[in-house]
Amino acid sequence: MFESIWNEYGPMVMGWVEVARDWLLSPAFWSQLTLLVVAYLAALVITRKANPRIEKLLTPPEEAVNILAKTRRFVLLFLPLLLPLLAFALTAVGEQVTRSLFGSGAIIAFGKRVFLFLAVQAFARDMLKDPFLKVLGKFVLVPVAALYVVGLIGPVMTWLDSTVVPLGNLSFSVLKALQFIVVAAVMFWFGRWSNDQSVALIEKQRDMRPATRQLAAKAAEIAIFGIAFLLVMNIMGIPLTSLAVLTGALGVGIGFGLQKIASNFISGIILLLEGQATVGDYVELDGGEAGTIVKMTARAAILETFDGRWIVVPNEDFIVTRVVNYSDQGSANRYEAPFSVSYDTDINLIPDIIEKAVAELDFVLSEPEAPDCELRGFGDSGIDFACEFWVNGIDDGRHKYTSQVLFAIWNALKAHDIEIPFPQRVVEIKGGFPRAET
Template identity: 70%
Template sequence: MDGQPEIVKQVLGYVNQGWELAQGWLLSPAAWSQFGLLVAAFLLALVVSRKLSPILTKTITPPDGQTSYLAQARRFVLMFLPLLLPLLAYAFTGIGEQITRSLFGSGAVIAFGKRVFLFLAARALVRDIITDSFLKLLGKYILIPAMALYALGLLDDLTAYLSATVISLGNISFSIMALVRGVIAGSILFWLGRWSNDQSAALISKQEEMRPATRQLAVKATEITIFGVAFLLLMNIMGISLTSLAVLGGAIGVGLGFGLQKIASNFISGVILLLEGQATVGDYVELDGGEAGTIIKMMARATILETYDGRWIVIPNEDFITTRVVNYSDSGSANRYEAPFSVSYDTDINKVPAIVEAAVAKHKDVLDKPFPPDCELRGFGDSGVDFAVEFWVNGIDDGENKFTSDVLFLVWNALKENNIEIPYPQRVVEIKGGFPGA
């Protein structure tokens, strides 16, 4: 023993203590009575849980099809029914502990049984109830080992050892226990932050009376608030002074400030976009650089456009502020398009506008306001008389909409019905000297 490392000596000491404790339990009548109470408490909990489970399931389960908040809360409570058996055993064991301590003055065995039942409850929670992959991983590698150490009575010793080991980084010092506590608390806090952010974003998105830009701004403000509060709580849990962080943060900020200018500019530009609402999700925009598409997502740094051929274009938010942007969808305004065509020189062109305008007005998407269809004479071409019909529609002439194509079909059919010829190029070829003889 004298030549062994310190960690080996500690482990052997715990083994000896455990062996002495086991011998004391095996030879003590009080210990056997506590074993009996543990078995009785477990059997009673088993009987009660089998009786209560069907009743609770029937009472808590909401009717099919209900989606109210109360129904969702009842389904959430129903998930915890697997904990009924170990928690009942824990409660009954606690009653047995009070009896043994009053009769024998000790209750070490039954207290150990209580901790074992609590460990079984934690195991059932991770195995049968938690479905989120991150929380299940956290429970599997942190909660269950911690509860196992608690059941064996080693958790307090380990906590004291980790608390006594201090790490110093400059003017910041913290114990290993604070670091472990921070990792656990940080994981839970930021998971809760992500979950609450998703829930709040879904709730805000349902507020149809708010403008899309206002909804996006509310979502971003909520996200910043949630994760800001989570960060402050984490610093408080770890016991790190925010004054110390201010010094370190100032030094890092000076070093990174020049490299993060563009990111800061894009972030501020994104906030301005959301505040002004000149472009928001669902708008079809075209930038000076030629990029065009529908805004499908506005993020802190950039905006994503989706083209009609399925490509995604990531545009820095700064480009929407510093360059010219054409918004085809702002405020629900209509868009004007034109469809060019030609007729033969043999046509009475005075009849063409009325025929074409009447035909185009029959299209279900062509609007009467701000202006009805308007057929204009554009010029006299090489092969025919050039016209164009202007029309107004709601939407973009691309993707699922084929406004110009539909209008040209209507023009073609209307001209054919009125025996108006659509010309094609004609050329006169003169061969000097005539055709050669055979």
């Protein structure tokens, strides 16, 4: 068995041994290896001395946010690449020397590829901060660089291109599939980044209505990802006419199974165009859902209740049902605080006392109407009043503002010695109390 294995692989092993022996006995090999070591040590010494100075020079003050400060922070991100790229440059100089002296530079060329691999590895490890790009660099960029170092990138690409995957009437090579995945991933990541930048820019336009800002952000998102899709198709050489069957099937699917999603999407666009409900509004729907709109997506609006829960409400519900909008981005709202006083009170004094006390609260508005104390009725235990007041915003479950108004009413009544009644009943016993027997 050993003899058969040796007969098959022995000549190849002996060939490797022969090449290794020639290298070890060759002055060119040792000179190139020495140059590689010297180039790396020189790059290491230079970077250790230069890195602190470069970092100090490129680090702007923490409070600086101008374009120059942003540029300096961006350039500073490339500092981890200084060591391998400097070693690569010094090795390139040494390669010219060895080729002129010995006419050979295979070892030093291999060292250059190793330094380039170290630069790619540092780029993927230290510079890529986005989780998606970090995964792409770790599992795509670094393996490709490793294949380049050992000189196998050409054969591997040829093998992947010759491996065809049949899919019905269609067929494609593994290489094309991998290229499509990588290109599509990078393009759509760039689209997401561009969309985030455009949304941040739109949100800074405070002279625009919130609904207009939301509509502009959605329009920018659709445009950016539409362009990204078209670019991917163009880069990969895929004609859009080949997608006709797919889009036809998709249209049928929308007509039947996805009609609710399509309805909610159109309803969301209508909401943004009309601006009747937008982010920041406190709304109440017929179904009982109530809360502040914290986010509007293509399918639904996210309501946050006063107790911190999130309610997902389909956009269609805002169109086909009755919606009460309490805030409309900071408009005033009216509330009332009920209270009672004793029947022994001169009720003609109550309105002036209460209206003055409530008007002194800093959150109570004088427009569109000042606090108004109204007589509501004559109750079983006391005389019922209510003070109406206007505020900006929403009363947190009738506890945010009404509670403070009731405190002010209590203190004002106590300051004027006005009694707040408690439940009282008059009991009449016909015939009087029975007499005790002696």
